[in-house]
Amino acid sequence: MSAALDPVIHPAHRLRICALLAAGTTLELSVVKEHLDLSPSALSKQVAALVEAGYVGQSRHGGDSRRVWLSLTRRGQRAYRDHVAALQEIVAASAVDVPAEPR
Template sequence: MTAELDPIIHPTHRLRICAMLVAGSTVELSVIKDHLDLSPSALSKQVAALVDAGYVKQERLGADTRRVWLSMTRAGRKAYEGHVAALREIVNATTVPSDS
């Protein structure tokens, strides 16, 4: 069975956000912003697309309600893993003919 690229995850910034969230269980939004060097509005758009798709959960934890934490949902993790598998299939299927 061939894995499929996920159009929600495919844009570079969303893929990188998902990769960070899969690597850590819960990541503060400001950490992602600093790592990706995105403006708050650009990051907000990318995160909103992932939240709307049900791939990412956004929470305010503790007393400081200004801090926002993100985590992958089960559906998000499954979609990310499928997307990465599709990328691997593309890379592994691509061969360059040798000159010899």
């Protein structure tokens, strides 16, 4: 296997956050929260880990400073693509290496 799993993205909630952000360019934090059904503190912790790694950027637009917008950085986009590729390699290798059960 050539691709490696990213330990920052690998936890399920962080992977789902990255998947949402990869599908859209910029999403409001409340939209991400709604899709993941996480408490505000749990979401904050997961987003903070992605921001600290440089994978997600946070911004506030317009006059409403309470609204936080999230987007994947270039580094985050690359890390997410590589992580998904590693997962796909694992799945592909599993399908080839496991012999079928005789009937």
